[in-house]
Each structure stands twice: as C-alpha cells, then as structure tokens.
C-alpha cells in the first residue's frame with residue numbers, strides 16, 4: 001500500500017532517513033517524541049516537501065509515476081492544514097462531493113451529527129476539538145484506500161478521542177484492503193488501535209514491532225543493583241538507572257518469569273516502551 005525506503009530529508013539541524021511499510025488491512029502506528037520526524041515523513045510522502053533521497057511507493061507505484069486518481073485514494077489529516085475558517089460543515093460536504101467521486105454525503109452528515117458538529121456554523125467559530133473532528137471526518141468520508149493521519153487526536157478530549165478511534169476501527173473493519181498510517185503523541189491511543197508500530201527518534205527508525213507482541217512478550221524488569229549483577233542479560237535490550245536499581249527492557253519476559261520467579265516483571269505500555277528506549281541505554 002505504502003512503502004518508504006530510506007526516505008531522506010535534510011534540514012540544517014535535522015536529517016531524516018525513514019523506511020517503513022503500511023500494509024493492507026492494517027493500522028500502523030508511527031510514534032516518536034516531538035521533533036522526531038513524523039510530520040516531515042508525512043509531508044515528504046505527500047509531496048508537500050521535496051525529499052532528498054530514497055523512494056516512496058504508493059499503491060505499488062514509484063512516486064514519480066503516481067497519477068491524480070491515485071491521490072484520490074488517500075485520505076489525509078495533517079497538523080498544519082485544514083479548511084478555511086469561513087466554511088461551514090455543509091460547505092465542506094459540497095466541496096468533498098465535487099472532488100471525490102466516492103464521497104458519501106449521507107454518511108458524512110450522520111457522523112457529523114453523531115460528533116455534535118453544527119452544520120451551519122463557520123469553522124472559525126469551532127473549538128480546536130471540533131476542528132480536529134472535521135478534519136478526521138473529511139479524511140475518512142470518501143472511501144480512501146489509504147489514510148495518512150498526522151496526530152488526528154491532537155486537541156481532543158477523552159470522549160472525542162474515543163469516538164475518533166472507534167471510527168477508525170470501523171473504517172478498517174469495513175474495508176479489508178485499506179490501510180491506515182497514524183501518528184500520535186498519545187501512544188496509549190495507538191496501543192488500543194494499531195496492529196503494528198514504528199518508533200522514530202532523531203529522524204531514524206529505532207524499531208518496528210507488532211503491538212500484540214509488545215504486550216505479550218515485552219516487559220520492564222525492576223531489579224536491585226545486586227540482582228542486576230547476577231542476572232542473565234542475554235534478553236535485555238535497554239537499561240535505565242533508577243533510585244532502586246535498574247529498569248530493564250526485555251522482549252523475552254517468559255524467560256525471566258520462569259528463571260527468576262521472585263523478580264518484579266511489569267507489564268509494559270507503549271509509553272513506557274518509548275520512554276525506556278529514549279531515556280535508557282542500549283545493551
């Protein structure tokens with residue numbers, strides 16, 4: 001669906017080198033701290049900025065052979081883009097209908113009502129969360145095969161976030177061959193939603209993992225300095241010094257549960273995973 005191979009972009013203080021793949025029928029998360037390169041990647045994929053190397057393949061085509069009809073198969077949410085504040089949701093519905101042959105006006109109106117979006121009010125009078133809902137709704141309203149969503153839940157309260165995530169789940173369930181690539185600061189959102197995820201930091205991909213595997217096989221071990229000395233460290237990936245000793249990231253938690261039954265083995269969240277990889281030391 002979408003494949004990036006060493007996609008590069010160089011700024012004076014930042015270099016991106018990103019390889020990733022969004023596969024049909026899957027929701028792929030893209031996590032990383034502020035300034036990691038998530039938006040830069042999305043902009044380069046969409047041709048909003050010029051890339052300095054590497055390849056982008058979209059629907060099996062190289063970027064320079066992509067046709068306008070291919071672009072209609074993509075639904076996009078970008079942080080810095082949106083509709084003019086002078087438009088109403090009804091105006092947006094008309095614009096989308098004119099631009100996308102597969103736009104579903106009835107579905108759009110139904111969902112707008114479910115999300116409590118006024119149809120006749122100008123967007124400039126909307127709250128941040130309401131504008132975010134309009135952007136997501138517009139991106140998913142025209143039966144796109146690929147959704148590229150940069151921080152779609154930014155600015156939303158818990159309730160609205162849940163509604164949006166539910167809509168995305170529904171989207172992929174109803175379209176087996178479609179694909180979603182989504183970035184978020186709130187990695188908890190992605191943990192509930194994504195099949196797999198890539199983590200980026202400093203413009204480089206640090207890891208790619210299945211979410212199920214993260215939750216079933218990874219763990220944080222909490223050990224004292226004495227326990228640390230005698231521990232078999234062959235399956236320890238990262239360590240971080242703590243007041244009590246060490247937090248250790250493993251992707252083989254069963255090994256430690258079986259061989260060190262008295263050890264504290266904490267279930268890991270995506271946030272903790274990101275934190276120990278960013279703040280810890282690789283072994």
Ligand SMILES: Nc1ncnc2c1ncn2[C@@H]1O[C@H](COP(=O)(O)OP(=O)(O)OP(=O)(O)O)[C@@H](O)[C@H]1O
Nearest residue numbers: 011012013014032033034035036037038039040041
């Ligand atoms: N036009 C530009 N000129 C120079 N540097 C830029 C430009 N755009 C982005 N950068 C730099 O590229 C880096 C990556 O920025 P990017 O917006 O891709 O990060 P991000 O992962 O999306 O962050 P956030 O989560 O905060 O949105 C940052 O260091 C940023 O300062």
